[in-house]
């Protein structure tokens with residue numbers, strides 16, 4: 001799950017409500033944290049979003065909500081043959097600041113979804129001239145994704161098909177807003193779209209309904225990963241990872257010790273959600289240590305294979321168990337909704353019809369489980385890659401922060417026994433097997449293969 005700070009918005013007000021200079025006027029004196037303030041760690045993101053929100057409000061008030069006044073890129077209302085006044089030029093410039101279709105990219109855990117929800121709040125804010133006061137009902141519900149005009153689509157599958165897109169995104173985007181001025185559709189993990197699904201979305205992105213803003217989010221540092229047809233029709237916004245200090249402060253505010261917070265911020269590679277989990281969940285701390293210690297086990301004849309076997313088993317168990325309760329509860333709800341388990345005449349028919357629905361749900365749950373398993377295995381590989389990176393930094397005498405400061409002795413040991421080429425080989429091997437896992441290779445086979453490659457790089461064959 002990605003980082004959502006919004007839920008604690010009201011609790012952390014005293015700690016973060018610094019009277020920072022802000023692009024907004026009139027809202028700074030408000031006791032709660034404005035949207036502009038929430039985005040202050042990313043100045044460029046802040047500037048883009050506030051300009052878009054102002055432009056959206058302005059076009060709306062000039063032309064009225066019903067005329068579909070906000071323009072898709074370029075098609076400005078003032079494009080007449082008459083000489084233009086200063087106001088018209090300004091209006092056009094402002095119209096350019098807004099777009100119906102956005103693509104938010106950035107490294108995992110940088111806070112794309114939070115940024116998207118903040119954008120929704122800036123658009124839906126009810127305080128005149130504030131563009132996200134952070135206080136009104138619309139702001140508060142939009143930031144937590146609970147606003148009736150904010151649709152937050154979070155796919156659970158590894159790849160997103162046509163039906164999903166039609167049902168969850170295209171249909172949602174077509175509806176008119178109920179209470180707010182906009183309907184905001186936030187679509188997570190849009191990089192998982194199949195080609196067919198991307199095509200199904202194309203028309204909506206190209207000619208979006210006048211009241212709709214669609215924000216596609218993709219955990220990627222390279223927008224090239226994203227289907228070109230969609231990318232070229234969206235305004236692109238890159239959301240960089242938060243600075244270490246910001247993450248540390250955030251975790252300390254939430255009750256973590258400074259030491260733990262700092263370690264988690266580094267180790268998670270500035271992935272906020274992961275850093276938070278690391279601070280709060282002992283099982284995840286253990287698995288992280290298990291993954292990093294693989295680097296030590298590789299030195300020993302069969303140690304690597306054993307350690308890998310244990311790691312894969314632990315991850316599989318976690319993927320299954322951590323959601324077993326939620327999955328069972330979901331099934332129970334469906335059974336009740338279908339009237340299964342009810343006694344009496346006429347229930348038999350609905351039960352046989354419901355069996356298909358239940359099977360469908362089980363299929364979905366299985367897919368989700370597979371995705372979680374891949375995600376956790378991938379994280380383990382990211383942790384392992386971190387220790388080789390640290391070893392290389394130690395070897396080169398580079399003065400940089402280590403990814404795993406608490407495993408510094410291991411990094412030094414690796415730096416001592418492996419040559420530079422070997423350390424680079426280890427990192428390459430890990431990248432290769434991360435990719436393979438994405439292609440549905442069995443985890444055990446992938447990890448065994450990885451151990452073989454690492455042993456070669458260690459020259460211990």
Ligand SMILES: [Zn+2]
Nearest residue numbers: 125133136139
């Ligand atoms: Zn507001």
